[in-house]
Amino acid sequence: MKFVDEAYIDISAGDGGAGCVSFRHEKYKEFGGPNGGDGGRGGHVYAVADINLNTLVDFRFSRRHDAQRGEHGMGSDMFGAAGADITLKMPVGTIISDAETGEVLFELLVPGEVITIAKGGDGGFGNMRFKSAINRAPRQKTPGWPGEKRELKLELKVLADVGLLGMPNAGKSTFITAVSNARPRIADYPFTTLHPNLGVVRVGPEQSFVVADLPGLIEGAAEGAGLGHQFLRHLQRTRLLLHIVDIAPFDEGVDTVKQAKAIVNELKKYDPNLYAKPRWLVLNKVDMLPVEEREAIIKDFIKRYKFKGPVFQISALTREGCEPLIKEIYKHVKAQQQAEQPHVEVDPRFTGEEPPANP
Known part of the structure; x- marks a missing residue:
């Protein structure tokens, strides 16, 4: 449809x-x-x-x-x-x-x-x-x-707890397929995702959250470039943004740090409130890095990017690192849900507790 x-x-x-x-x-x-x-x-x-x-x-x-x-x-x-x-x-x-x-x-x-x-x-x-x-x-x-x-x-505006953002072919669709029941289209060329996909991630019995996968963003998206700008509104109701970065691009001339900063700038241009949402950095495709060079490449990226929030290393294809990430996401979403619930004073007569004595 x-x-x-x-x-x-x-x-x-x-x-x-x-x-x-x-x-x-x-x-x-x-x-x-x-x-x-x-x-x-x-x-x-x-x-x-x-x-x-x-x-x-x-x-x-x-x-x-x-x-x-x-x-x-x-x-x-x-x-x-x-x-x-x-x-x-x-x-x-x-x-x-x-x-x-x-x-x-x-x-x-x-x-x-x-x-x-x-x-x-x-x-x-x-x-x-x-x-x-x-x-x-x-x-x-x-x-x-x-x-x-x-x-x-x-x-x-779709209702999701977590929103995925990143450049085309960063592995967002592969990630949501690995951790949820969503089955978006996956291919080896950019812009395979043409509309938002929602997936329910099951953490345990009666423990779950909803993830939204959006089309990839490119520089200039806030002004209308690419497809992702049409769907940025769907991130406005999320409680957490996962910025997925392809740490091992096929093109060796690609500056991954510059691309990551460009995405964040597009969020800021589009909506300052969206930019201010909690955002975690997820370095994807670590399985494509040489084992002996992996640690050095990741440290260099984090140092140049100057990201101060949580950083996770995963491979959506092999599901390496996905389980710890899912558990941390659920803890964050659950804490925010509880914080958003209004505090209601309960009369002790309806709880079986004795009311405090008057001083």
């Missing part, structure tokens, strides 16, 4: 039905009184976060979404039926904003979450609503209220 992470849609909730002017007509009931019912409300437009979706492609080809209008009121005290609601299924992580102003209206962050993105109009009043002691035969009615109409922009 084609990966689409941006779409524009027009939605329209149903208008309310009009009220009715009617009077009771029965044999031997000369002055039966008003019995015109109210109109039905228009249908609402809902959005639901569907965990089974990972793209907005359905909305790229179906832009217009209209809910049903409410039925008009009728005589004999009959109210109009409410219009049918419509529910739009969207991937978890979708941001819904106003297409004209750019204001963020809603975010779907929880699987199964349902929000109302457009309310249907209320039905109009029939003449039975206007009956009073001094107005025994009202002929007033009101039309239905219009439903909300909106032009919306949908933007998908």
